[in-house]
Amino acid sequence: MKQLIDIQVKTTHLQIDECYDFVTDPSCGGLALFVGTVRNKNKGESITKLTFEAYTAMALKEMKKIAETCINEKGANKISLHHRIGDVLISEKAVIIAVSSTHRAAAFEACQYAIDTLKETVPIWKKEFLVDGSYWVNATP
Amino acid sequence: MELILFGIIKEWVTETDIDLQENNIQTVKDLKLYLLNKYPQLNSLSSYMIAVNQTYAEDNMVLSTDAEVAILPPVSGG
Numbered sequence: 336m337k338q339l340i341d342i343q344v345k346t347t348h349l350q351i352d353e354c355y356d357f358v359t360d361p362s363c364g365g366l367a368l369f370v371g372t373v374r375n376k377n378k379g380e381s382i383t384k385l386t387f388e389a390y391t392a393m394a395l396k397e398m399k400k401i402a403e404t405c406i407n408e409k410g411a412n413k414i415s416l417h418h419r420i421g422d423v424l425i426s427e428k429a430v431i432i433a434v435s436s437t438h439r440a441a442a443f444e445a446c447q448y449a450i451d452t453l454k455e456t457v458p459i460w461k462k463e464f465l466v467d468g469s470y471w472v473n474a475t476p
Numbered sequence: 477m478e479l480i481l482f483g484i485i486k487e488w489v490t491e492t493d494i495d496l497q498e499n500n501i502q503t504v505k506d507l508k509l510y511l512l513n514k515y516p517q518l519n520s521l522s523s524y525m526i527a528v529n530q531t532y533a534e535d536n537m538v539l540s541t542d543a544e545v546a547i548l549p550p551v552s553g554g
Contacts, residue, residue: 371554387553388482388483389553390480390482390527390530390546390548392530393527393530393531393546394553396530396531418553418554429553429554430553430554450554453553453554454551454552454553454554455551456532456551457551457553457554458482458527458546458548458551458553459551459552459553459554460482460483460484460549460551460552460553461552461553462483471483471484471549471552472552473522473550473551473552474483474484474521474522474549474550474552475484475520475521475522476522
C-alpha cells in the first residue's frame with residue numbers, strides 16, 4: 336500500500352523538498368506547506384539559539400495521531416511532519432508540515448490543525464538561549 | 477520503577493528510579509503527590525503530565541514496576 340504519512344524527528348537540517356516530494360501526488364490539486372523557523376527575538380529579548388529536546392518515541396506516536404486525523408477527518412491525502420531536535424540556530428527550520436489534498440481548503444485546514452495540535456500534544460521542549468542566560472519555554476505561567 | 481525526565485523537570489527531580497511499594501505508590505495520582513511533596517518546585521509549572529508506556533496517563537491509572545513512566549513538563553515544540 337502507498338505510504339500516506341511521513342513522520343520524522345531528527346537532529347539534522349530539515350529539507351523542504353523532502354516533505355514536498357513526499358506529499359505530491361497526481362490526485363492532489365493543492366498542497367499547503369508550513370515552515371516554523373527560529374526567530375531572533377522573543378518578548379523583546381535577543382535569542383542566540385534554541386535547543387529542542389524530545390521524548391522521541393512518544394513524539395513520533397503523537398505526530399502519527401495528528402497525521403491520521405488529518406487524513407481520516409480533515410480531508411488530507413498525504414502528510415509529512417518533520418521536527419528538528421538538538422541545537423537550532425536563528426532562521427533555521429524547526430518544523431515542516433506539508434499536506435496535500437484534492438482541493439485547497441482541506442490542505443489549509445489540515446496544515447493548521449497539524450501545527451496547532453503539535454504545539455499542544457507532542458512531547459518536545461524548547462529551551463531559549465539569550466545573551467545572558469537560558470530558560471525552558473512555556474514551563475512556568 | 478524507572479522514571480524518564482525531560483526539560484525543566486530534569487533540572488529539579490534527581491531520582492530516576494522509584495520504589496513503588498516502599499513509597500506506597502499505586503496510581504499516577506499517588507506518583508504526582510509523591511513528586512509534589514518531594515519536589516515542591518513542580519508547583520511552579522503551568523502544568524505537567526505523566527506518560528505511561530508513551531501515552532498520556534489519567535490520574536487513576538495503576539502503575540506497574542515494568543512500565544515506562546515519563547514526567548512531561550508543558551510542551552513547547554513547533
